[in-house]
Amino acid sequence: MHVSIMKAREVFQVYQRLLNRRPYLVQAIQTGTLMGAGDLISQTLIEKKSLKEADYSRTLKFSSIGFCFGGPALRVWYGLLNRHVGSSGKTVALKKVFIDQAVFAPTFLIFLLMSVGTLQGKTWDSIKDDISSNYLDILKTNYYRTMDALELVSSNKIFGGFQNVYSHESSELKCKMNFSVYLPPQAERGDIKLPVVFYLSGLTCSEQNFITKSGFQRYAAEHGIIVVGPDTSPRGIKIPGDDKGDFGVAAGFYLDATKDPWSNNYRMGSYVNKELYDLILNAFENVADANKIGIMGHSMGGHGALISTLRNPGQYKSVSAFAPICNPSACPWGENAFSGYLGEDKSKWAEWDATELVKKYDGPPLTLLLDQGAADNFYIKKQLLPENLVEACRSVGVPVILNLREGYDHSYYFISTFIGEHLGFHAKILKA
Ligand SMILES: N[C@@H](CCC(=O)N[C@@H](CS)C(=O)NCC(=O)O)C(=O)O
Numbered sequence: 001m002h003v004s005i006m007k008a009r010e011v012f013q014v015y016q017r018l019l020n021r022r023p024y025l026v027q028a029i030q031t032g033t034l035m036g037a038g039d040l041i042s043q044t045l046i047e048k049k050s051l052k053e054a055d056y057s058r059t060l061k062f063s064s065i066g067f068c069f070g071g072p073a074l075r076v077w078y079g080l081l082n083r084h085v086g087s088s089g090k091t092v093a094l095k096k097v098f099i100d101q102a103v104f105a106p107t108f109l110i111f112l113l114m115s116v117g118t119l120q121g122k123t124w125d126s127i128k129d130d131i132s133s134n135y136l137d138i139l140k141t142n143y144y145r146t147m148d149a150l151e152l153v154s155s156n157k158i159f160g161g162f163q164n165v166y167s168h169e170s171s172e173l174k175c176k177m178n179f180s181v182y183l184p185p186q187a188e189r190g191d192i193k194l195p196v197v198f199y200l201s202g203l204t205c206s207e208q209n210f211i212t213k214s215g216f217q218r219y220a221a222e223h224g225i226i227v228v229g230p231d232t233s234p235r236g237i238k239i240p241g242d243d244k245g246d247f248g249v250a251a252g253f254y255l256d257a258t259k260d261p262w263s264n265n266y267r268m269g270s271y272v273n274k275e276l277y278d279l280i281l282n283a284f285e286n287v288a289d290a291n292k293i294g295i296m297g298h299s300m301g302g303h304g305a306l307i308s309t310l311r312n313p314g315q316y317k318s319v320s321a322f323a324p325i326c327n328p329s330a331c332p333w334g335e336n337a338f339s340g341y342l343g344e345d346k347s348k349w350a351e352w353d354a355t356e357l358v359k360k361y362d363g364p365p366l367t368l369l370l371d372q373g374a375a376d377n378f379y380i381k382k383q384l385l386p387e388n389l390v391e392a393c394r395s396v397g398v399p400v401i402l403n404l405r406e407g408y409d410h411s412y413y414f415i416s417t418f419i420g421e422h423l424g425f426h427a428k429i430l431k432a
Pocket of ligand 1: 202203205
């Protein structure tokens with residue numbers, strides 16, 4: 001699995017390089033391929049043709065429209081938008097979506113319907129008929145899809161940057177989710193790519209706790225780091241037994257549940273590491289550096305940061321955690337959550353347990369940074385077990401730093417004291 005993930009990453013990097021070097025050609029090939037594939041999917045899934053019956057000349061016509069016109073037109077259009085609207089700032093994304101949907105979408109759709117008609121050998125009159133009967137329906141469907149995308153919930157200026165909260169419909173979790181994005185002042189002009197650090201919160205938290213209590217923005221602004229904070233579980237889905245505080249709502253444990261009734265929505269592992277990860281890199285393409293991504297977290301979120309890194313070698317270049325649940329298979333919180341989400345087979349638990357995962361880690365070199373308050377009741381009651389993780393790291397030679405902080409507890413008072421050190425640690429690795 002590690003090998004295939006590394007390969008996928010390399011392919012993505014080659015793609016990025018090609019896109020920088022030959023933007024028009026790459027966009028043309030991409031749009032051509034997508035339009036061809038779209039036609040083939042429509043013929044097989046919607047028109048119910050078999051692959052033998054499919055009209056491949058129609059597929060080729062769609063591809064060539066994408067290659068010759070769609071791709072280059074998109075490239076020119078996004079270039080114009082970047083030049084005239086800018087590429088970052090509080091309202092830039094919203095302005096761009098608005099102009100794109102108000103100007104480009106209606107114009108391009110007419111052009112597309114005309115090209116398709118022409119390539120199908122239709123007369124001008126029948127093309128006009130097609131346009132008058134289909135145009136508004138297609139445009140409306142497109143508008144509904146756009147509105148589904150990203151919604152800005154709030155935006156506040158802090159330490160020269162903006163603390164934003166967005167919401168979106170998650171396909172993994174099948175519900176509406178909030179997440180936070182801090183854009184430091186260095187993102188304002190949109191002409192430099194910055195490191196991104198994901199922060200995963202603990203039990204009972206939403207995306208709000210970290211952004212209102214930790215004071216991380218001062219240090220993110222200092223280092224020029226974008227910080228993204230997802231929520232901790234699916235929201236608004238009522239499943240009996242989901243309100244226990246350490247299981248269900250606000251306790252997704254950053255894994256993909258396999259046991260009913262949780263497996264349909266409780267997919268925080270894929271949500272964070274695939275859906276949200278890709279969404280951030282796409283939506284903030286101009287300012288987020290896809291090669292400089294780190295992850296950190298607190299308690300259940302510390303466990304999330306560690307397993308996300310260990311399960312996806314190379315995806316996160318830096319990782320750190322505050323009071324993480326280090327060995328969930330061996331503590332009451334973890335046993336309760338894992339048996340509920342994954343069932344009783346403990347071999348499946350090991351796939352989501354940092355202490356087990358690190359023993360099999362086979363990826364780029366990593367140093368784990370852990371901070372633990374010595375007066376943390378959950379540490380004292382053996383919910384967190386950092387020593388188990390440190391021992392496992394030592395057994396396989398993975399470097400780990402464990403700072404035991406005298407007198408500190410489990411709260412955000414502890415996190416806010418050391419958050420600057422953690423962001424400094426990420427900055428050092430990601431900016432190297
Ligand atoms: N479920 C436990 C843990 C609650 C807790 O301490 N949550 C931590 C994360 S594990 C937190 O960040 N709470 C929110 C906050 O302090 O703002 C309890 O209810 O005592």
